[in-house]
Amino acid sequence: MAAPRLSGTQCIAMDSNSQSNYKLSKTEKKFLRKQIKARHTLLRHEGIETVSYATQSLVVANGGLGNGVSRNQLLPVLEKYGLVDALLMPPHKPYSFVRYRTAEEAKKAYVTLNGKEIVDDLGQKILLYLNFVEKAQWKELGLQALPPGLMVVEEIISSEDEKMLLESINWTEDIDNQNVQKYLKHRRVKHFGYEFHYENNNVDKDMPLPGGLPGICDSFLEKWLKEGFIKHKPDQLTVNQYEPGHGIPAHIDTHSAFEDEIVSLSLGSEIVMDFKHPDGVTVPVMLPRRSLLVMTGESRYLWMHGITPRKFDTVQASKGLQSGIITSDVGDLTLSKRGMRTSFTFRKVRQTPCNCSYPLVCDSQMKETPPSFPESAREASQLEQDYVHRVYEEIAEHFSSTRHTPWPRVVEFLKSLPCGSLVADVGCGNGKYLGVNKELYMIGCDRSQKLVDICRERCFQALVCDALAVPLCSGSCDACISIAVIHHFSTAERRVAALQELVRLLRPGGQALVYVWAMEQEYNKKKSKYLRENRISQGKEEGTSSDTAMPELLVEQVPNVGSRDSECCVSSVTDLPEGGHKARTVTNAKLPVHTNRTSFPSQDLLVPWHHQGNPGEGKPGHPAGAHDPGPVFHRYYHVFCEGELEATCQTLNSVSILQSYYDQGNWCVILQKV
Amino acid sequence: MKLLTHNLLSSHVRGVGPRGFPLRLQATEVRINPVEFNPDFVARMIPKVEWAALLEAAETVRTLPHARVHLPGEWGGGEWSHRQPRARGGTPGDDLGLCPQLHLVEVPKGPIEGYEHDEKFLRQMHHVLLEVDVLEGTLQCPESGRLFPISRGIPNMLLSDEETET
Numbered sequence: 046m047a048a049p050r051l052s053g054t055q056c057i058a059m060d061s062n063s064q065s066n067y068k069l070s071k072t073e074k075k076f077l078r079k080q081i082k083a084r085h086t087l088l089r090h091e092g093i094e095t096v097s098y099a100t101q102s103l104v105v106a107n108g109g110l111g112n113g114v115s116r117n118q119l120l121p122v123l124e125k126y127g128l129v130d131a132l133l134m135p136p137h138k139p140y141s142f143v144r145y146r147t148a149e150e151a152k153k154a155y156v157t158l159n160g161k162e163i164v165d166d167l168g169q170k171i172l173l174y175l176n177f178v179e180k181a182q183w184k185e186l187g188l189q190a191l192p193p194g195l196m197v198v199e200e201i202i203s204s205e206d207e208k209m210l211l212e213s214i215n216w217t218e219d220i221d222n223q224n225v226q227k228y229l230k231h232r233r234v235k236h237f238g239y240e241f242h243y244e245n246n247n248v249d250k251d252m253p254l255p256g257g258l259p260g261i262c263d264s265f266l267e268k269w270l271k272e273g274f275i276k277h278k279p280d281q282l283t284v285n286q287y288e289p290g291h292g293i294p295a296h297i298d299t300h301s302a303f304e305d306e307i308v309s310l311s312l313g314s315e316i317v318m319d320f321k322h323p324d325g326v327t328v329p330v331m332l333p334r335r336s337l338l339v340m341t342g343e344s345r346y347l348w349m350h351g352i353t354p355r356k357f358d359t360v361q362a363s364k365g366l367q368s369g370i371i372t373s374d375v376g377d378l379t380l381s382k383r384g385m386r387t388s389f390t391f392r393k394v395r396q397t398p399c400n401c402s403y404p405l406v407c408d409s410q411m412k413e414t415p416p417s418f419p420e421s422a423r424e425a426s427q428l429e430q431d432y433v434h435r436v437y438e439e440i441a442e443h444f445s446s447t448r449h450t451p452w453p454r455v456v457e458f459l460k461s462l463p464c465g466s467l468v469a470d471v472g473c474g475n476g477k478y479l480g481v482n483k484e485l486y487m488i489g490c491d492r493s494q495k496l497v498d499i500c501r502e503r504c505f506q507a508l509v510c511d512a513l514a515v516p517l518c519s520g521s522c523d524a525c526i527s528i529a530v531i532h533h534f535s536t537a538e539r540r541v542a543a544l545q546e547l548v549r550l551l552r553p554g555g556q557a558l559v560y561v562w563a564m565e566q567e568y569n570k571k572k573s574k575y576l577r578e579n580r581i582s583q584g585k586e587e588g589t590s591s592d593t594a595m596p597e598l599l600v601e602q603v604p605n606v607g608s609r610d611s612e613c614c615v616s617s618v619t620d621l622p623e624g625g626h627k628a629r630t631v632t633n634a635k636l637p638v639h640t641n642r643t644s645f646p647s648q649d650l651l652v653p654w655h656h657q658g659n660p661g662e663g664k665p666g667h668p669a670g671a672h673d674p675g676p677v678f679h680r681y682y683h684v685f686c687e688g689e690l691e692a693t694c695q696t697l698n699s700v701s702i703l704q705s706y707y708d709q710g711n712w713c714v715i716l717q718k719v
Numbered sequence: 720m721k722l723l724t725h726n727l728l729s730s731h732v733r734g735v736g737p738r739g740f741p742l743r744l745q746a747t748e749v750r751i752n753p754v755e756f757n758p759d760f761v762a763r764m765i766p767k768v769e770w771a772a773l774l775e776a777a778e779t780v781r782t783l784p785h786a787r788v789h790l791p792g793e794w795g796g797g798e799w800s801h802r803q804p805r806a807r808g809g810t811p812g813d814d815l816g817l818c819p820q821l822h823l824v825e826v827p828k829g830p831i832e833g834y835e836h837d838e839k840f841l842r843q844m845h846h847v848l849l850e851v852d853v854l855e856g857t858l859q860c861p862e863s864g865r866l867f868p869i870s871r872g873i874p875n876m877l878l879s880d881e882e883t884e885t
Contacts, residue, residue, distance in 0.1 A: 117747060117855070120786060129786045426880060465763025467727065484760060488724055494875070501873050506724050510876040514731040514883055516867075518740055521727045521767075 076160045083107070083174040087140065095176035099152045101130070102144045102181060106174040112139040113165035122163060126154035133181050142181035151177070190370075192320045192328060194342030197368040198274055201337040202265065207312050211387055213261055214284055232291045238281040239394050247302045248281065248394055258282050258391075266391070269308075274337060277306050279391035287316070289383040292354030295321055300346060300399035301409040303392040307345055309338040310391075314384030317358040317371060321349045323406070323439065329371040331360060336368055346401045357382055405439060408677060418535075418636060418649055425535045432651060432681035433533045434492050440654055440678055441495030445475035454708050455528055456481050458558045458715070466523035469550050471512050471543075472530030476500035479507070490515055512543050515550060522550040525557040529711070532561040532682050535649070540683070541693055544716075548700055551718040556703065559694075560711045562684045564648060636681070648686065651679035685712045720874055723848040725776050726769055728874070730860035730867075732882055738862040741772035744779050746869075748855035750789040754845070761845045762835045768848070770829050777826045777847050789854075 083106040087093040093104055105123075108114045116134055123129050123143050127150020133142040145151040159175045202210070216233060234241075237258050239248040258266075262282065269275045281303070285293070298307055315333045322328075332338055340350070360371060360381045398409035405411075419425040437444065455478060462468065464484040473479060473489030474496050480487075480503065489507035491497050500507035510516055512530060525547045534540045547557045637650050655677055690712045691705050697716075704715040730739030780788075826847050827840060834840050858867040858874055867876050 124784075124786070132786060423880075463763075465760050467767060484757075486723060486760075486764070488727065492877075494873075497873055498871070501871060506721060508720070508724075508728075508874040508876055511878070511883075514878060516729055516731050516874075516876040517727050518729045519737075 079172070080159065080174050080176070084176055087176070093140075093178060095178055098177065099148045099155070100177045100179060101146070101148050101151050102142060102178050103151055103155060103175045104140055104142055104178050104181075105158075106140045106176070107171050108163070108173050109139040109141050110134050112171065113169070114141075114163070114171070118163060118165070122158070122161075123154060126150055126157060131181075142178065144181070190328075191330065192322070192344035192348045194340065195320070195330070195344035195348075196274075196339040196341075197330065197332060198337040198339065199333055199368050200335050201269070201274070201310070202335050204335070206265075207335050210261065210310075210389065211312055213259065214286075214387070216286070232288075232293065233286040235284045236282070237284075238279075241281070241283055241302075246296075246299045250394055250396065253280075262389070262391075265310075269337070274339065275306060275308055275391075277304060277393050279306075279308070279393045281392045281394050283390045283392075285388045285390065287352065287386045287388070289356045289385070290354055292352040295319065295349040295351030297347070297349050297406055298345065298392070300395075300401060300403075300407045302395060304395050305341050305345055305401075306393065307340045308391050309340075310389040311336050311338065312387045312389070314386040315358075315381070316352060316383065316386050317360065318350055318352055320344065321351070323347065331358075331368050331371060333368050343403075347403045347406060355383070405435070405678075411677065411679065422536070422538070425539055428535045428681055429533060432679055436654065436678040436680050437493040438495050441475075441493055441499065444654075445496065445499050448475050448477050451477050451481055452528070452560075452708065454706075454713070455526065455558065455560070458524075458526065458556075459485065462524050467521060468524045468526065469515065469517055469522045469547075471515055471525060471527045471547060471550075473497075473500060473505075473507060474529075476503050476505045476507060478526060478528065479503070479505040488517070490517075513539065513546060515546055517550055519549050520552045523552060523555050525550055525555070526559075527557070528560045529562065531559060532684060533680070535681055535683060537693070541696060544694060545697055548697055548716065548718055553718055555718050557716045557718075558713070559690065559716070560708070560713050561690055562682060563707065563710050563712045564684045564686045565707075566710055649681075649683050652682055654678045654680060687712065690714055720853045720869055720872055721849055722773060722776050722780075722851050722853075723764065723768075725853070725858070726773055726848075728858065728876070730863065730865065731876070732860050732863045732865050732878065735860060735862045739860050741769065741775065741861070742858035742867070743861055744776045744853065744856060744858060746780055746783060746787075746853045746856035748787050748789075748853075749780055749783055750852045750854055751791055752850055752852050753791050754849045756842060756845050758838065758841050758845075761841045761848070764848060765830050765834055765844065768844075773847070774826060774828065777851075780851055780853070 084095050087095065087104060087106060095104060105119070108119050110116075116132065119134070119141060120129065120132055123132065126145070128146040130144045130146055131142075132144075135141070143151075143154070145154065155175045155177065158173055161173050162170050163173060165171055214235060216235070237254060237256065239250070239253050241248055258280065259282070266275070266278060270278060287293075309332075311332045311334060313334065315331060315336075317329050318332055318338070320328045320330060330338075344350075358381050399407050400410065401407055419428045459468070459478060459482045462482065462485055466485050468485050468487045470476075470478055470487055470489045473491050474493075476489050476496075476499060478487070479489050479500060487506065489497070489500050489505055490510050490512070491500070491507065492509070492511055494509050497507045497509050508516070512527070512534075527543070527547055531540050531543045534543055544559065547559070551557060637647055687707075691702060691714060694700060694702055694714055694716055699719045700716045701719055702714055703717050704713075706713050725742065725744055728740075728742050729737075730742060732739065827843060831837060831840055852872060853869055854872050856869045858869060858876075859865070860867075865878075865882070867874055869875075
C-alpha cells in the first residue's frame with residue numbers, strides 16, 4: 046500500500062473527536078490554517094521541508110528550546126506514542142525534531158499531538174504543530190533582534206552634505222588634538238562642546254570648550270529633532286576618523302557623562318559595529334554610509350558597542366550594504382573592504398547622576414552607596430553578596446581569561462600528592478588547578494555559577510556551593526586547596542569558619558594549602574609583581590608577564606586591573622585576631638576604594654575591576670587601541686598582615702602548621718589535620 | 720557529575736549532620752564518557768568508596784530509558800540528543816529498553832579479594848565511577864528531603880541563608 050497521504054483535513058478527521066461528517070468546524074479550520082502557517086514558516090525561515098506522507102521523523106513546531114520548551118517537558122509527551130529514537134533540540138530554535146522507531150508510532154504522535162497544548166517553562170500554554178519530514182535538517186538563518194533601543198536611519202544626509210561635512214574638519218589645527226593622539230593608537234579624534242578625557246572616559250563638565258558645536262551641524266540637528274529621529278539637542282560632539290584596520294574596543298559610554306540618547310553619523314564608508322550583551326550574545330550591525338545610528342535605553346546603557354580593528358567586514362551578500370543585522374547564514378555572506386570612515390557622534394552631557402535601570406554597569410549608582418565595614422553576620426553576608434558574588438558572576442569570562450597560569454608552588458603542592466588522592470579545590474574559580482595533576486581526583490567548588498560553568502566546559506568535576514558549607518563528607522579528602530578565596534570573607538569569624546570547613550573535609554593526616562592576599566607588597570625589599578607592573582608595559586612582546594592582558598598604556602593612566610596576579614596592601618589595620626598585632630577596631634567605617642597597582646590604604650577595602658567585554662580580541666600585549674574601559678566593579682577584600690593567617694590557623698581544632706611562607710604578594714600556609 | 724563525585728557528596732542542611740549522606744540521586748539525562756583507564760588510580764579509589772551509596776546511584780542510572788542516555792560517539796552533547804541506532808546486544812527477550820553500554824548489571828557488590836590486580840574488576844569499577852556522567856537530575860537530602868538540582872552536569876548545592884543559619 047502506498048504511503049497514505051495525510052492532509053490536514055484527514056488528520057483532523059482522524060482525531061479522537063471522530064465525527065462521521067467531514068465538514069470542518071470553525072476551530073478545525075483555524076487549526077488547519079495554523080498548521081499550514083507553521084509549515085510555511087518552517088520552510089521560509091528555516092529551510093525545513095515538510096512532507097505530506099508518514100515518515101519516522103516529525104518536526105515539532107513550537108516545541109523548541111528557543112521558545113521555552115525543555116527536553117524534560119517534551120520528551121515524556123513524545124514518549125507516550127512510541128519508542129523515541131532521537132530528539133533533536135537545536136539551541137535557540139522554536140522547534141525540534143523527533144524520530145520514532147517506526148512510521149506507525151510517528152503517525153500516532155502526529156495524529157494525537159497536533160494542536161495539543163503543553164506548558165512551557167514559564168507556565169505558559171503553547172500549542173504544538175507537528176509535520177512529517179524526511180530528515181532533520183535546517184538552515185541557520187539567524188533570527189536575531191536588534192538590541193532594544195537601537196535604530197539605524199539610512200540616507201539621513203545627502204552625498205553633497207557628506208562631502209561638505211568631511212571637508213569641514215581641520216585635523217592638523219591644534220595642539221590639543223596632538224595630546225589626545227597619544228592615547229589612541231587606532232584613530233584620530235576631535236572634540237567639540239566638551240572635551241572627552243580618555244583617562245577616565247568622562248567629560249569635565251565645568252570646562253566647556255569654546256565655540257560649542259560647529260555651526261554646520263546646527264541645521265542637521267534641528268532637522269533630526271523636527272523629524273523625530275532624535276529627542277534631545279546634543280551639546281557634545283566627537284569626530285572619529287577610522288582608517289581601514291582601525292577600530293574601537295567594546296565599551297559602554299560612561300553613564301554619568303552623557304544622557305540617554307547617543308547618535309552617530311557615519312561618513313565616507315560603511316562599517317560593521319558589534320553590540321555585545323553581558324550574557325555573551327553578540328549582534329553585528331551594518332552601519333551604511335550617510336546613516337545615523339541612534340542608541341537609547343538598553344542599547345546605550347547595557348550593551349557594549351565596538352568596532353573590530355580589521356580591513357574587511359563580513360556582510361550579507363543578498364542585502365548588499367543595507368542596514369540591519371548581519372545574517373549568520375553561511376550561504377549568504379561575503380567580504381566588504383573597508384574604506385576610510387568618519388563618524389560624528391553627538392551626545393548630551395549629563396548634569397545629574399545617572400539613575401538608569403542597569404546599576405551594575407552604572408558608575409553613578411555604584412558610587413552612591415559606599416559600603417561600610419559589616420557589623421553582623423547578616424551584613425557580612427550581604428556585603429559579600431554585593432561585592433564578591435555578584436561581581437564574579439558579571440566578570441566571570443573576563444576574569445577567567447586572566448587566570449590561566451597556575452602558580453608554581455601550588456602546582457608543586459598538588460604534584461607532591463600521591464596517585465589516587467581525593468582533593469577539594471574550595472573556591473576553584475575557572476578550574477585553573479583542577480587539571481594540573483592527572484593522577485588526582487579533584488573536585489572544584491565555587492560560589493559563582495558562571496565560573497563553575499567554565500570548569501565544566503573544561504571537563505572538570507565542579508559544583509556550586511558556599512565555602513562555609515562545602516557539601517562533601519567530613520574526612521573524605523586527602524587534601525584541599527583554597528587559593529585566593531578566604532580574603533573575600535568580611536569578618537574574622539567567617540574567615541575562621543572557612544578555614545575550619547577545609548579542616549573538616551580532611552582525613553586525619555590530610556593537608557590543606559591556603560593562599561590569601563598579603564598586606565605587605567614589598568617583602569624582603571622585593572616588590573611584588575603587582576606593584577612592579579605599574580609602568581609602561583613592554584608592549585608588543587607577548588609573555589612578558591604571564592597573567593597580563595593589558596593594552597599599551599601611559600604612566601599616568603590607571604592600568605587594566607585584569608592582569609593582576611597578586612595584590613598589595615599597606616599600613617593601617619582595622620581588624621586583627623589577638624596575637625600581639627597592633628589592632629584598632631573601627632566602627633561604622635566606610636570601605637576605601639583602592640587604586641590599582643598601588644599600596645592598599647587599609648586591610649578591608651574594595652578593589653576595582655575594569656571589565657572588558659571582549660578579552661579574546663587581540664593577544665595579550667597587543668595594542669588594542671584607546672583605553673576605553675567598560676564598567677568598573679568593586680570587589681571586597683580583607684588583606685592579611687604578616688603572621689595573621691598563621692595566627693588564625695592556630696585557633697583551629699586539630700591542626701598543625703607544616704609550612705608558612707610568602708609567595709608573590711600572598712601569605713600561604715600548609716596545614717595538616719592531626 | 721560522575722558517580723565517584725556523588726559518592727562524596729553530603730547534604731549540609733542545618734541540623735542534618737552525617738544523616739545527610741548519601742544524597743538520593745534521580746537522573747533524567749546521563750552521558751557515558753570514555754575515560755582513559757588507569758588501573759593504579761582505580762585501585763587506590765576502591766578503599767574510599769561507600770559501596771551501598773554507589774550501588775544505589777548506579778541502579779538509578781541503569782534503569783534509565785535509552786533516549787535519556789547519550790553514548791560515546793554521538794554528536795557533541797548538551798542540548799542535542801541524536802542517538803544513532805545501535806544493534807541491541809544481549810540475549811533475545813532481554814529487551815528491557817535499558818542502555819546496553821552500561822555494564823552496571825555487573826557492578827560488584829564490594830571489593831573482591833586481590834582486586835588490585837583483577838583487571839576485569841578494575842575496569843568495571845572504572846566504568847561506573849568515572850565514565851557515567853549525570854547531566855540532568857536531582858540530589859535529595861535523605862534527612863530533610865531538600866532537593867538540589869543537577870544541571871548541565873553541575874550540582875548546585877547552595878543553600879539559602881535560612882537553611883544554613885546556626
